[in-house]
Amino acid sequence: MKTLNVALLAGGFTGEYEVSINSAKNIAASLDASKYTVYTILINRDNWVYETGQGSIDIDKNDFSLTLNGEKIKFEFAFITVHGTPGEDGKLQGYLDMIGIPYNTCDSTTSAITMNKAYTKAIVQGIHGLHTARSIQLHQHDEHDIATISSTLKFPLFIKPNNGGSSVGMSKVYNVSGLHEAIEKAFKEDTQVLIEEFIEGREFSIGIARLNGKVTVLPATEIISSKDFFDYEAKYTPGVSKEITPADLPEAKNREIADIVTQIYLRLNCRGMVRIDFILLEGSQEFYFIEVNTTPGQSANSLIPQQVRAAGMSVTDFYGQLIEGAM
Incomplete structure (x- = not known):
């Protein structure tokens, strides 16, 4: 049976480059080799390359192809796992739309909007049960x-x-x-x-994806950080934060949260998998929206893989459903 040529896009232009590489390693190891031939493509500001044992081969961005041992390989699907620009802010999605290659994430418009926290908050305002912290947006060239x-x-x-x-x-x-x-x-x-x-309460993160045509909410993860807040060190340094999946929440609260995040997903016109971070306010347990992540981390111990396993699914099947759904 012919396999699908999948370009696994990793790297990017930000400090999250290594995080993206770790995500790509787990995705490559998890995708079903009987269905997909995976080529990990490293993206940086200078070029897009495929690494071989003999060196790097440039990707032809004119038709999104790779020439390997004299054979031209055209990619049929792009699995984007670039955190930050250009994979999380819609730039790669725009390129892939122009050349007609399907991909696993939200489209370019939704990716660009959700990368902007203030714009996202403005759009999700009014969803029943959703609250947002009071805020001010500053622009660099204005007076502060x-x-x-x-x-x-x-x-x-x-x-x-x-x-x-x-x-x-x-x-x-x-x-x-x-x-x-x-x-x-x-x-x-x-x-x-x-x-x-600052909103005082318990912090959570929850994955949501369209699987087999149905919007599916994964079990939530509670994040308990030993630091004052969940910063870069708390996210990526082993032992600094504790992650509890599935979170210890009453069933009625889980249903309420699932309804809110589904409405967020639909209102923002999300595709594929996204992760929504939120806080349950101390006392009232009201849902306070933090942000949407449209290319969430996918290392073996990242939140989405944790939640997929907690839902009783295999990560291999989950990724496969994302690809088939986007095709």
Whole structure:
């Protein structure tokens, strides 16, 4: 039986390059070799390459192909696992749309919108049961009045790049004295900064995907960090955070959460798998939206693979369903 030529796109232009490489290794090892021939393509600012034992071979971006041992291999599907630009912000999706290659993620419009935290919050406002933290968006070339920010929002505050992932450039500030430095730190990562009020509660992350034509919500993961908040170190340093999958939640709460995240998925016109991060407010247990991740990490111990296994599925079948659904 002929296999499908799959280009597994990894790397990218950000500090999440190595995280993406780890995701690609797990995906390549998990895809069914009887159905898919997988070529891991490393993307950086200079070129797209396929690594062989003898060196690197450039990808022909004119028709998305690879010439290997004199044979031209045309890719029939792209599995994007680039975290950050250009795989999470819609740029790769736009290229693939233009040349007619199907892929596993949200389309270019949804990817671009969800990369912008402030825009995403504005779109999901009004979903029943969903709340968002009060916030202010800053642009790099505008004036930033520290006094106005501190009088408008209630401390502590989270300061984060508006278009970023993995909490790079993020700070938690308890009073006005730390605000300027935190804003400057965030502006080193992006030209827009989002300042949000801190929401006290339990933090969760939940995967959702369209499988066999049906929107399927995976079991939630509770994240308990030994640090003050779930930053880059807490995400990627073993032992810093504890992840409980499935999360210890009442069945009624799980149903409520599943309904909210399904509405988020549909309103944003998501495709494939996404991960939605949220907080349940201390006391009232109200759902506070944090963000949507359209290319979530896929290393063996990442949250989505954890949740897939907790749902009683194999990761191999899960990835296969994503490919077949996108085809």
